[in-house]
Amino acid sequence: MRKGEPDGAEDKAGAGPRAGRAGAGAAVRGGLGRLFGPRARLRWVHLILGGALLMPYFLLTQVAVGILAGGVNVLASTPLTFIAYGVSVPLAALTAVFGPVRPLSVAAVRAMCGVPGELLAEGPDRSWAARGRAAAWWSLHLGLGAAVSGMSLAVPPMAVVLIALPFFSSLQRVREGPVWLSALASPYTAPFLGIGLLAGLVLCAAGAGVLLARAAPRLLGPTAADRLAAAEERAADLAVRNRLARELHDAVGHALSAVTLQAVAARRVLDSDPAFVREALAAIEDTTRRTVGELDAVLGLLRDGDPGRPDAAPAPTLAADLDGLLARTRASGTTVTAHEDPGPAGDWAQIPAIASREAYRIVQEGLSNALRHGAGPVELRIAVQETTDGKGSAHRELEITMTNPPGAGDGPAARSTGGRGLHGAAERAALLGGRVEAGPHRGLWRLRAVLPLGAGAR
Incomplete structure (x- = not known):
């Protein structure tokens, strides 16, 4: 080290050549x-x-x-x-x-x-x-x-x-x-x-x-055709996943809401009204048993994608399951007034099966929404109506209307239509060419769904 140079100057002076040699060696090894x-x-x-x-x-x-x-x-x-x-x-x-x-x-x-x-x-x-x-x-x-x-x-x-x-x-x-x-x-x-x-x-x-x-x-x-085919496959897969998500949400979500309210009502009158408690426990048992069957059916779709296997639980419909749904909802202590009008057919079993299944799920979601957010009696109207288009052709529609007062601190404005359940109900109706409206109406909360049944539906 020369006089006057700080300590380490010699090391720094040699660092440049060494770094250059190391870089050259790395380049050679890379090549x-x-x-x-x-x-x-x-x-x-x-x-x-x-x-x-x-x-x-x-x-x-x-x-x-x-x-x-x-x-x-x-x-x-x-x-x-x-x-x-x-x-x-x-x-x-x-x-x-x-x-x-x-x-x-x-x-x-x-x-x-x-x-x-x-x-x-x-x-x-x-x-x-x-x-x-x-x-x-x-x-x-x-x-x-x-x-x-x-x-x-x-x-x-x-x-x-x-x-x-x-x-x-x-x-x-x-x-x-x-x-x-x-x-x-x-x-x-x-x-x-x-x-x-x-x-x-x-x-x-x-x-x-x-x-x-x-x-x-x-x-x-x-190519462009490959990208389009891949997008269609992803869309089909997403549609299946959304359908399964709707089934899980509607079946399990409603059951949990109903069971929770039934258990709360039974606890409150446990000492004063044993008969109501027994009725609530029976409703809880029935609700959970049915929900386990529906859950098994949905999980079967996730496992093998076969909705028609022999051991799969049948999907609920208006004709077979509406009365039970209303009874389980009433067992939670909520008053439900139902007005049913199957129209000229005279029986819910005469409407198309797919419309009956989707209508049941929409009613189920409406009741579940009322149990979670409402604070009063629920009025339900289900009717088959005949309409005429501009060309004079007659068409039949299934109209579902459900109203109930909003809960305290959860007015109509607070309960938006952004919930997953209401979105699922709208998707169900859209698959059949129908529509769903949900929101405040004359001081109440109203859910209205219209499902087309076709000109020849019976």
Whole structure:
């Protein structure tokens, strides 16, 4: 350390060269990794597989070119060999248009070329544009693969001979092969030429692998039809999940609300009205038993997606389950006045089954909403009405109207239509082409649903 320099100045002065050497070493290691690393080796194998896949096409075109050339051996003529190679590549592309090339290629690229899966298409070709791109990929893969495979077979033995040439006099007397190779393969230059050939082979293989990896997202990536199909699949899956969520919410949510109110009412009169307590406990038992059956049916859909299996509990309907629903709600201490008018059919069993099921769930959600938020008697009206459109055609509608006073501190404005249950009721009605309205009406809270039954509904 020179006089006047602070402590550590010498270390700092040497840090720059050391950092530069470390950076250069890291760059060298990175370059070697790109040439000889696991990914580079897998891409090389992927190219060799492409060359093997081109071999049947090449053998076929080799025979055809040999016949057209007068029955000569194509492999004995370099020009004819390249002609056969040039014809075999478009022939492979033609067959790729009609085969399952894209899904097989996508699987191979994802496993061997290091291309992220989200950049590649899933499933079979859905359009001619996708098939054309797959055919272009097939041509590129098999064409480059054949070239790299040929070099991988020819270059290493040639390089070994050149590297060993200075050490074996018998090899020095052999002058067969290309003229340029015989001129350059002197005992002094042959080892360098052999090493250069090996290096060239590695560089060509690595470059071809990188080219395929960069071309894969363009040629094997999702098309507009693929994205549309994926979006439709996600929408269908979301629709199923929303339907199951509605079933769980309506069945379990209503049961929990009813059981809670029944238990509270029974606790309050436990000593003074044993008969009411017994009635409330019976209602709780019935509610939980029915809810367990509905829950099992929904969980069965989640397990195997089969709503029609023999052990599945039937979905509740107006005809079979409305009276029980009203009785369980009244057992909680809430007064429910029901007005039912099935219309000309005279029986709820005569309306379409799907309308009966969805109407039951809408009534169930309305009662559950009233139990949670209301503070007074509930008035329910269910009626089949006949309407006439502008063309004079008669149509029947099922109208459900439920009103109840708002609870204390939870006025009509506070209970918005943003609840999941009311959203689910609106979705149920929309599936049938109907509508649901919920909100304050003349000082009360009103839920009104209209479900079309069709012109010929009975």
